[in-house]
Amino acid sequence: MTDLAHSPVLGALPDKRQVAASFSRAAESYDSVAELQRAVGAQLLARLPPAQPVQAWLDLGCGTGHFSRALAQRFPSAQGAALDIAEGMLRHARPLGGAQQFIAGDAERLPLRAQSRDLLFSSLAVQWCADFAAVLAEAERVLQPGGLFAFSSLCVGTLQELRDSWQAVDGLVHVNRFRQFADYQRLCAASGLRVLNLETLPEVLYYPDVRSLTHELKALGAHNLNPGRPGGLTGRARILALIDAYEGFRQPQGLPATYQVVYAVLQKEH
Template sequence: MAEPRRLIDRRALWLRRLRAGAGGGPDFLRARIAEDAEDRLAVTLRPFPVALDLASSGDEVIRLLRRRNPSGAAFRATPEPASSASFICDDEALPLRSESLDLIVSSLALQFADDLPGLLAQARRALRPDGLFLAALLGGDSLSELRQSFAAAEAEMEGGASPRVLPFADVRALGGLLQRAGFALPVTDVDRVVARYDNPLDLIAELRAWGATNVLAERRRTPLRRATLTRALEIYADRFADGDGRVRATFEIVWLSGWAPDPGQQQPLRPGSARVRLADALGVKESPAS
C-alpha cells in the first residue's frame, strides 16, 4: 500500500524548530497567545488536575499550565528536545492513554499537522469526560502579504510560482473538524493581528527565528535567486507599506475549543421547544414573511 503523500517535510520542520529553540528569537506572538489562553482558562471554573502542552512553539504554554495548577501535573509533548519537555514524540502519533488528561492546550503547532483530523481525534480520545481541548493555530489569511509578494515576483522573474507558505486552514473548516472528532460544544473564533516591520527582511528574519520558514514537502530545493528575492521585497514594500515606510504582516490566529462529552454538560434545546418567541425577547413586532 502506497504511503500517503505528506504536505510537511517532518525532518526539515524538526531541524528548524530545534535551531529556533536553541537561538531564542522573537516571542510577541507566542506571548500574546499564552496570555489569551490564560484569560480563556480563567473563566472556566472546572479544575484540570492533569494538563498537556501539545507541541506548542516556545515554553510559554507549559509555564502557564504549571503556574495555573501548581499542585497538579503538567506535561509537554514535543517533537524536539527541550529542557521543559516531559516526553518527545511525533505530534501526529501521540502515545497517550485513553481518558488520561483533563486539559490539552496547543499554541502555533497544529498548522504543521499533515493529518489534523487524526490529531484532533487522538486528542479527543485522550481527554477524560468533560475535559477541555484549547488550541491556537495560524489561519487562512496569515502572511497573505508575503504570499502575494513572492507569487508576483516569481511569476514576473521565473514564469511561475513555487509553494513557499503553508496553505492555512479556513476557520469554518476547522469548526467542522472539531465536530467530526467528537468534541462537544465546539467553538472557533479568530484574532487578527497586524504586526509592522521596518522592512520585509525583518519579517523573514523573524520567521526564521521562529523556525517557521518553508517546510513544505514540495518546496523548490534550489536556492532562491537573488533577483527574485529582491523583486519580492520591492513588491512587498510597494504594496504593503504604511505612510511611515514600515510594512505590515497579517497573522490570523484561529482559536479552537471543544469538550470531551459528558452527561452533565449543557445540551442544546430540541428544535421547537422554546417557550418565548424571538420577537417578544427582542421587543419588536413580528411580521409575516410575505
C-alpha cells in the same frame, strides 16, 4: 507539533521530520522573536473557563516551554506534561521546569493513556499536523469526561502579504500553506467533542523591512517548509523584486504581516 488537513487545495504539506528538525534548530533563538506566539498563547489561556478543575494537563507542542510554565502557575496542584516533536525544543525547555514530564511525541499519536488528562493546551502547534482529524481523535481519547482541548492555530490568510508579493515575483511556493478555517469548523464539528468556542481573529505585526520579517520567521523555525519550495539560494534580482512588491503593502507603522489565528475550546462530553 504537526498540521494541515487532507484538503485538495493545500497540496502536499511539510514532512514531519523536516518540521521537527527546523524547530529543533530554532530552539535557542525562538524566545527572542516569539512576540506573536506569546500574545496568542496568552489569549488562549484567557479563554479557558475560570472554574474548570484541572488535575492533569498536557502542553501539546510545548516548544520552549513558555506556556508549560504558565500552566504550572495557573494550576499549581496539577500534574503537568509537555510534549513536542522537536527534540531540540525539549532540551531547551526541560531545565526551565514547569512540567513534571517532557515527552518527545506526535500530536497525531499521543503516547498517553486514555482518559489520563483533563486539559490539553496547544498554542500555535497543530498547524503543522497533516491529519488534524487524528489530532482531534487523540484528544478525545486522552481527555477525561468533561475535559477540555484548547488550541490556537493558523489558517488561510496567514502571511498573505508575503505570499502575494512572491506570487508577483515568480509564482513559486515560498510561504507555508495553512488549512481553511472552514476545515477547522468541519473537523471540530465531526470530532465528537463539543465546541465551546471556535473563531478566527487577525493579528498584524509590523516590520521596518522585508529582511526583518524573513529573519524572524527563520529564527522561529517557521520559514518555508513546503514541498515544492524553490531549492538553493534565492537570487538577488528576485529578492529585489520581492522587496519592491512588498513595499506596496507598506503602512505608516511599517510593512504588515497578517496572521489569521484560530482559537478553539472543545470539551469532551460526560
